[in-house]
Amino acid sequence: MHLLQYIDDQGKRAVGVTRNGQTHRINGVSSTYELVQAALGAGSGLGAAVEARGIGAPVDKLALATEGRLLTPIDHPDPAHLHVTGTGLTHLGSAATRDAMHKANGDKPAGELTDSMKMFRMGLENGKPKAGEKGVQPEWFYKGNGHIVAHPGKPIPSPSFALDAGEEPEIAGIYVIDADGQPRRLGFALGNEFSDHVTERMNYLYLAHSKLRACSFGPELRVGDLPRHIEGKSRIIRDGQVVWEKPFLSGEDNMSHTIANLEYHHFKYDLFCQPGDVHVHMFGTATLSFADGISNRTGDTFEIEESQFGLPLRNPIRVEAEKPVVVAGLY
Template sequence: MRLVQITNGSERRVAVVDEPELVLLQQDVTSTYALALRALETQQSLSELVLSLQSGDRLPYDEVYGGASPWRLLAPIDVPGDPQKVLVSGTGLTHLGSARERQAMHAAAGTVVEEVDESRMTDSMRMFAWGQQRGRPAAGEIGIAPEWFYKGDGSVVKAPGEALTVPGHAEDGGEEAEIATVYVIAANGVPHRIGMTTGNEFSDHVFERRNYLNLAGSKLRECSIGPELVLDPDFQDVPGFARVLRGSEILWEKQIRTGETNMAHSLANMEHHHFKFAGHRQAGMVHIHFLGADALSFGSGVRLTSGDIAEVQFEGFGRALRNPIVADEPLKAPVRVQVMR
């Protein structure tokens, strides 16, 4: 089952994808967030609740997706009116491809991914190797912690079709094609996974390449998810593609794979190490957590510019996520802090 959130400017609705149409839920269901909370409060299966709330109203999905309808797509999860209730984060160095890309950015000449002498590894490759060794613990056991990063609150999440902005202080902006998991925290502090969605995590790889300690700052950027939130998808072996369009031409394209069979860490291990922090288990919070990329155009020497379109799609996760790229004017003066007197 796949859900979307849509708006016509004056109202919001949640709909089930039933290709080639969207089946609207009842008019009082205005957000996926409220729907998930209702399922928790009533102790119902989310999918069963969705089925019980379907109305007879349908919309042509092609028109909504293509921008020819008064209705437009929103990100498939948000907390309306309160973006600070959303925490956006991610786990890196989870895929072999991501390790190769990171190694290429940070390694000294002649160092390769397959290097087995830990003393000669970059810190990135050392952490990836630890994940390969201890990132998939047996049931009931705790594995090694993966890399973790913070991206921002819900204000950084852009809808499908919205522009991803390279800020004026940034050195670059590049797509990262990933799956993101979506969670809500119940009143008793227990995390519940609502589903998964296609994502473009978007980062500043030039800034990161200068020094791996810049990773934290390179991730504080906008991102996009959607258009569809998939309830309980198969996440074992998920093929997909990422591409960059410049005008009518495909500038870069690559077949990619995600899913647990292609990752060093199991999903359960990544979830444990995210939610072991008490601050990540606050009732009513929503978490959007990116699970890592297999490949990125930056690793092929591509630099995105204003007007480019980044496109990501994974098999079983619905329609492609597309976002144009725009660049702000370079920052010319420092941000000034006012002193309170």
């Protein structure tokens, strides 16, 4: 079962459900968040909540995408209560580009492990603990709240001070915190964890700065567990032509951590277990156009697709104009 949010023909928000290749509007709800709260209130799952409301008219997902009427598959009524975070160095092969960055900057002599490679090896050794045991914690970063999320099909803004505008094709876990502070996993979606790799390459301590960028996820929320093997395509389209394309792998068969271990090390913090909050957590990637020398620019379009997640995620880049920063006193 997949869920998506969109703007209907009357300009109002709506939620659709895809099952057995058919998409229909869900009656009586205007947001996925509303549907989730109904499921929590009834003590049921999302499937039962959909059945309780019933389905209405069929929905043409491709038309919605073409007309720019798709929304992210979940949001929060108050964007400050949606948290976007992520983990890095979690996929087999994901350390290669980062390690090369550090060595190119002379961070470590030849033959000595960089900090990135050390952390990657920690994941290989203890990122998939046995049931009931705790594994090693991964690299973790904060991207922002709901204000930095671009809807599918809409431009991802890159700030004027950015040195790079690079895509990161990933899988995002989608969670809502229930009234008791318990994280409740809804499912997974395609994600573009947009980052500034040139800034990161300058010094790995700039990683936090490089991640404070916009992102996008969706268009569809795949309800349920994550498939063990995910193999999609990441593309950059410029002036109607594909200028870069590469497969990306995810799922636990291609990762150095389990999803459960990554979830534990995120939700072990009480800060991230506040009732009502939504969490979008990016699980990392091993595929970057930046590693192949691609420099993206305004008008380029990112396209990330994987058939198990429904519609592809497409977003153009928009470089923003410079904004003066003025700090005014209030004494």
